[in-house]
Amino acid sequence: MRHRIHILGNGSLGGLLACRLSPFVDVRMILRSPPYPQSNTDDKRLPLTLDLAGERQSWRFDWETADAAEPISTLFLTTKSYSALNALDSIRHRLTPASRILLWQNGMGSQMQIAQEYADMAVYAASTTEGANRPEDGRIVHAGHGQTWVGPLSANAPFQEAQRLVDLLREAGFSSETTKDIRAQLWRKLSVNCGVNPFTVILNCRNGDILEHAYFQQRIDALCEELSAMLFVAGYGEPAANVKARIVAVAQGTANNISSMLQDVRAGRQTEINAINGFICDYADAHGQPHPVNSELTAGVHALSDHSGQSA
Ligand SMILES: NC(=O)c1ccc[n+]([C@@H]2O[C@H](COP(=O)([O-])OP(=O)(O)OC[C@H]3O[C@@H](n4cnc5c(N)ncnc54)[C@H](OP(=O)(O)O)[C@@H]3O)[C@@H](O)[C@H]2O)c1
Structure with a gap:
């Protein structure tokens, strides 16, 4: 069975990661509320398009809302920094000490707060110079390639798992490195x-x-x-x-x-x-x-x- 990754934060970066990762893992989006029904289709999955190097790719993703019950093994948190803790709290009931959480926020503050409040879990942070934007809902533009670093934040985050996350990001085409000092x-x-x-x-x-x-x-x-x-x-x-x-x-x-x-x-x-x-x-x-x-x-x-x- 393919590894499943949940992405919380269906914005520019979350959409980019979803589209790039989905050939390699089972991506599931966690949405605040159900997406608008798509006319002319019985397919209820979330549609996203990715503009990449002059080509447009179309993807559809399984989605769920935060109140679903299934435990989450790997979570990519891709909300803005000011929403990060609230968003994570909304799915707290689905996280276990075996969960891996990868934080993608820019700036500082939210990561340390989450690492403290979720200290019993494996919390990692990513710092990336990838550039994505969202000119309209459902359309992501990968505007610039960059470099991503991933490293452990909480004491319960083994470094080898950071390497696994980086291996996956590399497979998806992101230039990535682990670091023991993500701070x-x-x-x-x-x-x-x-x-x-x-x-x-x-x-x-x-x-x-x-x-x-x-x-x-x-x-x-x-x-x-x-x-x-x-x-x-x-x-x-x-x-x-x-x-x-x-x-x-x-x-x-x-x-x-x-x-x-x-x-x-x-x-x-x-x-x-x-x-x-x-x-x-x-x-x-x-x-x-x-x-x-x-x-x-x-x-x-x-x-x-x-x-x-x-x-x-
Ligand atoms: N975009 C990039 O290229 C890039 C590069 C490096 C770092 N980053 C960092 O990555 C983070 C995300 O950036 P972004 O550009 O992807 O932001 P964004 O486009 O604004 O996306 C954030 C998404 O999170 C969703 N969200 C907020 N609270 C939520 C909640 N409680 N439950 C579910 N979804 C929730 C938002 O939903 P709504 O739309 O409904 O509010 C939005 O779809 C930021 O910290 C940014 O600095 C981004």
């Missing part, structure tokens, strides 16, 4: 997101364009000092100049991209700012460190989004 990857990605995403929102521009703006140029050095200080506190210390070099390299390397945060603001959706610069503000407060630039950027994004202060 290091999450912090590194967090520092880049802190230096790119809020600027794209405040300046309403593509990633590469932030580099030309005085608003970015006047703040980036001070921002990198704040980020570097927090990286040192977290145990992943790096000089501010390195942090800045990485931010500039990513902005240049993804120059034509519209960041996910700007896409969220333009679509009137809640952003993940609280898990990105907002997380740094909370972390800095907890360690008695100043964070004026992170505060300014967090407030700037909240001011431009309809969802400031929402947490779920």
